[in-house]
Amino acid sequence: MIDKYPIPTSCPYCCSAVIYTSNAVIYGREYGNGRCYKCTKCDAYVGVHNRTNIPLGRLANRELRELKKECHALFDPIWKQNKRIKREHAYERLAKVLGIPVNECHFGWFDKEMLLEAREILSRPDWYKG
Structure with missing residues (x-):
């Protein structure tokens, strides 16, 4: 990376x-x-x-930082509060849904379009269960 x-x-x-x-x-x-x-x-x-x-x-810039924060606010509770899914598994699932390699699934490296797509996915209930 x-x-x-x-x-x-x-x-x-x-x-x-x-x-x-x-x-x-x-x-x-x-x-x-x-x-x-x-x-x-x-x-x-x-x-x-x-x-x-x-x-x-x-x-x-400010816009990208805000999008990253929004994604983390949706993503982090999944692995922090749900003892059945580990952080690595949550990233693996998100990478699969986004259609990207897991080693590229990091909000810090996402551009605006990828953050918007991730935010939409993360807003879906139970996105991580499939």
Whole structure:
């Protein structure tokens, strides 16, 4: 997945430069590992995996971040509150319904269209049971 989604250097929204910086520029203080990639012009950013410079997903503007949150709000309770389905199995089921490889089923890497499709699927009752 890292090869498919390289470290961002140019913003896909405004074409400005992207820098690797402290996430305090976003939140006012450092959270987590304290690092992120941030567009120098617009509000697009993405955090990184702990102790690496590897992005957690694609650079996201406000709209994309909100869609990711909506998907997680629908998805996470399925495996957190349902003891009969593990997180990995929930992702496997979602990948199958989306028609994508399970190793590509990660909200952080989804574009707007994929997030909209995932949100529609996740809004269906019992999507994970089939």
